[in-house]
Amino acid sequence: xxxxxxxxxxxxxxxxxxxxxxxxxxxxxxxxxxxxxxxxxxxxxxxxxxxxxxxxxxxxxxxxxxxxxxxxxxxxxxxxxxxxxxxxxxxxxxxxxxxxxxxxxxxxxxxxxxxxxxxxxxxxxxxxxxxxxxxxxxxxxxxxxxxxxxxxxxxxxxxxxxxxxxxxxxxxxxxxxxxxxxxxxxxxxxxxxxxxxxxxxxxxxxxxxxxxxxxxxxxxx
Numbered sequence: 497x498x499x500x501x502x503x504x505x506x507x508x509x510x511x512x513x514x515x516x517x518x519x520x521x522x523x524x525x526x527x528x529x530x531x532x533x534x535x536x537x538x539x540x541x542x543x544x545x546x547x548x549x550x551x552x553x554x555x556x557x558x559x560x561x562x563x564x565x566x567x568x569x570x571x572x573x574x575x576x577x578x579x580x581x582x583x584x585x586x587x588x589x590x591x592x593x594x595x596x597x598x599x600x601x602x603x604x605x606x607x608x609x610x611x612x613x614x615x616x617x618x619x620x621x622x623x624x625x626x627x628x629x630x631x632x633x634x635x636x637x638x639x640x641x642x643x644x645x646x647x648x649x650x651x652x653x654x655x656x657x658x659x660x661x662x663x664x665x666x667x668x669x670x671x672x673x674x675x676x677x678x679x680x681x682x683x684x685x686x687x688x689x690x691x692x693x694x695x696x697x698x699x700x701x702x703x704x705x706x707x708x709x710x711x712x713x714x715x716x717x
Contacts, residue, residue: 518702519716521675522550529553530560532713534703542570544633558585564654572633574598579654594654602628604652604659623659626650632664636682636701643668651688660688672696674705675717681705 516537522530532550539545548564566577576597583590593609604620622628630649635641646665653660667683674696681696681704696705706713 516700516702520550520703521714521716523712523714525710529556531716536701543575544568558583560584568633572629572631574628574652577652577654594657596652596654598628598652606657618657620652620657620659622652623650623661626661630662630664632666632684635666635684636697636699641666653688663687670696672705674714677717679704 517533517535520532520534521528522532530550530552532548535547535549537545545565545567548562550562552558552560561580561582563580564577567575569575576595578596579592579594581592591609591611595607595609596604599605602622604622606618606620608615627649628651630651631639631647632641632649643666646663649662649664650659651662652658664687665685667685670681670683671678672681673679679698681698684695684697686693686695691708694705694707695703698704702715703713704715
C-alpha cells in the first residue's frame with residue numbers, strides 16, 4: 497500500500513540552477529501513514545532532476561522508506577532514474593535498488609540490486625508509435641496549457657518494469673482543500689493503461705494534492 501502513494505509529478509520549473517522542495521503527508525483513507533518530500537532542480541543544460549523521498553510512520557511495526565529520482569533532458573526525454581526501497585522489521589533489513597538508464601535507441605536498461613546481489617542488465621524496448629518525451633513535463637514552465645489539452649506518450653514504470661501508455665489532460669483551475677486550507681490548484685488527470693491518477697499542482701508546478709484510489713499525498717503546510 498505504501499508504494500501505491502508514489503505518484504509521479506510531471507512538471508518542470510523553468511529557471512536554471514533552481515531547487516525547490518515541498519513537504520508531504522501520506523494518507524490511506526483518513527489515516528496518516530507517512531511523510532515525505534518532493535524536490536526538483538534544473539541545471540544549466542535544462543536537465544531536470546525530480547526526487548521523491550517517503551517514509552512510513554516511525555511507530556509502524558514495519559518501517560519503509562522509498563526514494564525515487566528521475567532525470568529528463570530539456571525536451572522531456574528520460575535520461576536515467578532510480579528507486580531504492582528499504583524495509584526494516586525488527587532486526588531484519590531488506591533493500592532493493594532498481595537503476596534504469598535510457599540508451600540512444602530509447603530502450604530502458606535495468607539493473608536490480610537486492611542487498612548486495614545484482615541481476616544482469618535487462619533491456620525493455622518502448623511501445624512503438626508513442627513519444628517517450630511527455631510534453632506535459634513542460635507545462636507551467638515553457639508552456640501554459642489550455643484547459644482540455646491532452647498529450648499522449650509512453651513512460652517506463654520502474655516498479656513493475658513495463659512501459660505504460662500515458663494520456664495526460666490539463667483539466668483546468670480548481671479550488672481544493674489541503675491540510676484544512678482552501679487553495680487554488682491546476683487539476684491534471686493522468687491515465688496509465690486505464691488506471692487514473694489525479695494530480696493538483698500550484699502555479700509553480702509543486703504538488704498540492706495527489707490521489708490514487710483511497711491513497712493520497714498532500715502538501716504539508
